[in-house]
Amino acid sequence: MNLLTSILVGALAGWLADKVFSRFSFSIWMQIVLGIIGGLVGGWVLGDDLEVVLGLPSLISRILTSFVGALIILGIAALIKGKKA
Incomplete structure (x- = not known):
């Protein structure tokens, strides 16, 4: 159940972050990965x-x-790509 919760939290956090940085527009799978990695970085x-x-x-x-x-x-990705957030 903890893995499922982490995936759902990661999906929501990745989706929210993708909406803030609207220039990127990742797929749902990338949003989930972004949110899970974001959980590690945020922690x-x-x-x-x-x-x-x-x-x-x-x-x-x-x-x-x-x-x-x-x-x-x-x-960090925006800085590397040279795009403004």
Whole structure:
């Protein structure tokens, strides 16, 4: 069940990040991968105690962490490609 939750959270976070960086428009599979990797990056940047600091439920903090990580990855990709976000 944890893997399924990670995939669903990753899909949602990747989709949200893709909407913020509208110039990229990835496929749904790339959005899922982006969100899952974003969860790892966001967990590394923000730490695991985001839900304690902000007082958010676990699922909401996981989505927020994955979203921030996906934004970081898309920002780096935009810098590499030379596109403005």
